[in-house]
Amino acid sequence: KENIINRAINVLDANFQKGGFTIPSKGLYPFQWKWDSGFIAVGLAHYNIDHAKKEIETLLNAQWDNGFIPHIVFHTDDDSYFPGHDFHRSDLHPLSSKKYKSTGMTQPPVTAFVLQDMLNIVDDKEDMLNFIKGQIDKVYDNHVYFYENRDPQNEGLVYIYHNWESGTDNSPVWDDIWDTMNPPEYTFERKDTTHVDASQRPSKREYDHYLYIIDIAKQNNYDDAKIAELSPFLVQDPLFNAMLIKSNKALMELYELFGGNEDKIAYLRKNQERSIAAFNQKLWDNELGAYVHYDMRNDKPIRHVSSSSFSPLFAGIPSKERAEVLVNTMMDRFGGDDKYLCASFDPTDNRFNPRKYWRGPVWINMNWMLYRGLKEYGYKEIAARVQNDSIELVERDGFFEYFDCRKDTGEEIRKGYGGDNFSWTAALIIDLLK
Numbered sequence: 001k002e003n004i005i006n007r008a009i010n011v012l013d014a015n016f017q018k019g020g021f022t023i024p025s026k027g028l029y030p031f032q033w034k035w036d037s038g039f040i041a042v043g044l045a046h047y048n049i050d051h052a053k054k055e056i057e058t059l060l061n062a063q064w065d066n067g068f069i070p071h072i073v074f075h076t077d078d079d080s081y082f083p084g085h086d087f088h089r090s091d092l093h094p095l096s097s098k099k100y101k102s103t104g105m106t107q108p109p110v111t112a113f114v115l116q117d118m119l120n121i122v123d124d125k126e127d128m129l130n131f132i133k134g135q136i137d138k139v140y141d142n143h144v145y146f147y148e149n150r151d152p153q154n155e156g157l158v159y160i161y162h163n164w165e166s167g168t169d170n171s172p173v174w175d176d177i178w179d180t181m182n183p184p185e186y187t188f189e190r191k192d193t194t195h196v197d198a199s200q201r202p203s204k205r206e207y208d209h210y211l212y213i214i215d216i217a218k219q220n221n222y223d224d225a226k227i228a229e230l231s232p233f234l235v236q237d238p239l240f241n242a243m244l245i246k247s248n249k250a251l252m253e254l255y256e257l258f259g260g261n262e263d264k265i266a267y268l269r270k271n272q273e274r275s276i277a278a279f280n281q282k283l284w285d286n287e288l289g290a291y292v293h294y295d296m297r298n299d300k301p302i303r304h305v306s307s308s309s310f311s312p313l314f315a316g317i318p319s320k321e322r323a324e325v326l327v328n329t330m331m332d333r334f335g336g337d338d339k340y341l342c343a344s345f346d347p348t349d350n351r352f353n354p355r356k357y358w359r360g361p362v363w364i365n366m367n368w369m370l371y372r373g374l375k376e377y378g379y380k381e382i383a384a385r386v387q388n389d390s391i392e393l394v395e396r397d398g399f400f401e402y403f404d405c406r407k408d409t410g411e412e413i414r415k416g417y418g419g420d421n422f423s424w425t426a427a428l429i430i431d432l433l434k
């Protein structure tokens with residue numbers, strides 16, 4: 001156990017940059033990513049509180065004047081990543097950061113629950129409380145941004161306009177949307193496939209879709225209302241909304257701890273109640289026994305089960321009864337003895353691919369949330385399996401970005417996939433072992 005923790009610490013230390021943030025993985029991801037940063041800070045809080053605080057600070061420094069927090073902060077001029085800031089051109093938005101280059105899209109809002117975790121982890125509570133006091137209003141502004149700008153029909157659920165906002169970049173869930181689009185063929189140089197085997201990454205045609213959605217947002221200067229009106233990709237994502245609900249709960253609890261701030265707490269509470277009700281009403285699929293995505297552009301649910309379907313457990317969204325149905329769905333489809341929990345996409349679906357990014361492999365951040373959710377709902381044994389499977393995969397393959405969920409791949413040499421020495425894998429393994 002000590003040995004894995006030490007190896008994990010080495011990964012995080014090697015990925016820490018002079019600018020005070022941690023890259024997800026050398027080569028493949030050379031900047032700061034929003035949700036990565038959050039998970040990384042949880043791991044750092046166990047052994048280097050200074051770095052953990054820096055991680056959050058550097059991310060929040062890049063916040064826009066409208067409360068928006070971007071998905072990538074381009075701290076350096078590194079041209080080994082595509083698409084870089086010269087493609088994204090987030091400066092077209094009038095309220096974008098004047099100091100930091102970034103993308104014009106976001107990622108799941110994890111920051112508030114991460115701050116609460118950091119507080120729970122450290123011994124010096126007062127010091128951490130002071131740190132949080134200095135940051136919390138920025139996170140509040142970020143939640144206000146979501147409620148006021150990302151919910152055009154005032155439903156209690158926020159939209160994402162790009163698959164990269166979901167965090168589950170090339171999930172088969174998006175195939176249904178790609179079927180409705182016919183983007184131009186872009187000419188560009190892929191950089192990711194110089195770092196990682198192409199069989200583990202999205203296809204060229206998928207990238208055409210990704211770039212086309214950005215082009216439409218750019219043509220509209222990243223205006224949220226225009227995007228809601230025009231983007232061919234407009235989705236209510238269960239993972240994204242569950243993260244917002246989980247973070248919002250943490251935000252309310254932190255404000256309550258500080259005292260005062262009644263107006264802010266009341267605002268958050270009103271939105272929280274609406275969100276949970278809408279989530280259970282709109283994103284639950286009775287026939288599948290799981291939460292699913294909703295395609296707002298084409299006005300229909302996207303009826304596939306993925307690891308995102310189980311993330312509401314982490315946010316306390318389902319009732320006890322519904323949680324039981326959800327866990328049964330997971331065990332039936334994902335939980336066979338021949339598999340590690342938890343595949344990122346339904347292994348019984350013909351779109352499942354055990355080695356391609358978000359189309360099937362196991363991801364440690366999803367497992368970490370699943371573990372916590374299962375424990376919270378009283379599923380101790382399954383939670384322990386998720387915890388042990390995560391540790392075993394890292395022991396088997398190393399600190400990879402994602403892992404084959406099959407126990408027997410039929411191959412001699414097993415290897416994790418995607419980026420090696422991947423920061424959030426290291427960070428969350430530390431947390432799972434503590």
Ligand code: DGY
Pocket residue numbers: 071164169192
């Ligand atoms: C990538 O480049 O694949 C990133 O995950 C986008 O956020």
